[in-house]
Amino acid sequence: MDFSSLANGFGIVWQNLDYLIWGNYPDGPIGGIVLTLFMSLIxxxxxxxxxxxxxVGLAVLTGWKRTLLVMLLGFLRAIPILMLIFWTYFLLPVLLxxxxxxxxxxxxxxxxxxxAYIAHAVYAGMIAITHDQWQAAYSLGLKPKQVIIYIILPQAIKMMMPSFVNQWISLIKDSSLAYVVGVAEFTFLATQVNNRSMVxxxxxxxxxxxxxxxxCWSLDFVVTWLTKTMMAKNG
Known part of the structure; x- marks a missing residue:
């Protein structure tokens, strides 16, 4: 391995570090790592x-309403995210x-x-909770909405938190697809730096x-730590 060449290569990264972190800010719109984190967080x-x-809708709706929701979620899970970005960016201005x-x-x-993915995770968590807990909550005089909000949903979310984290991490990585509509996120700017240096x-x-x-690791670590801390406090 040519360590001299490797050092020079990372020197290019160091020289462009500010650009990679926040793009042209404050002389232009913000970009880079900061924009990637912002888009991912929102x-x-x-x-x-x-x-x-x-x-919750999957768990409580019936009839045509549930069928419509299932079809919508299935559609969103079936199409590539790249296509959805294209549609929202190019098609919505034409239609609306x-x-x-x-x-x-x-x-x-x-x-x-x-x-769409989180919805199915929540639904799986809700139906995994035994029917006895639903009946016990109803016997206390709680209304169906109260049972879901205070009893069922907290348990479902706690059980499905690993699935949530996996989906959140996927969103961070998928934010790199923003380059197709010219968004100056981190990968887009890194590609620009590479095209300038070429070597x-x-x-x-x-x-x-x-x-x-x-x-991604930081997100996983923070969520895992918070979950363990909350479980320890709740005994």
Missing amino acids: AIILSTILGIFAG NIDVPAIASVIMALALIGA YPTEIFLFVIGVYFVM
Whole structure:
């Protein structure tokens, strides 16, 4: 291995570190790692909220309403996220006569597909809870909505938290697909740096891999730690 060449390659990373972290900010729009984290965080929050509502819907709805929800979630799980980004960015302005910013289209696509997977995780957690707990809650005089919010849903989410984390990590990685609509996220800027230097792709994309690993591992570590802490407090 040529350590001198490797050092020079990571020198290119160091020289462009500010650009890779936040893009052209403050002279231009923010980008890079900061934008990747921002899009991922918003998508995680939206997908979790939507997924929980959809998961509850799968558990309580019946008839044509449940069938419609199942079909919608199945559609979102079946299509590539790349296609959904294209549709939200190019098709919505035509259909609705509105201008959808590229960043918003990416967040929307990530949130919708993430919600589809989280919904099924929530549903699996809810139906895994024994029927006796539902009946015991009803016997206390609780209404169905109260039973779901205070008894069933907290247990379901706790059981399915590993599935949640897996989906959140997927959203972080899938945010790199934002390049197709010109969003200056981390991978897009790393590719620009590589195209300018042309001779250090290994070092540049090793840095990219390392950054994504740190982001995903940090999320997994924090959620696992918080879950264990909350379980210990609850005895």
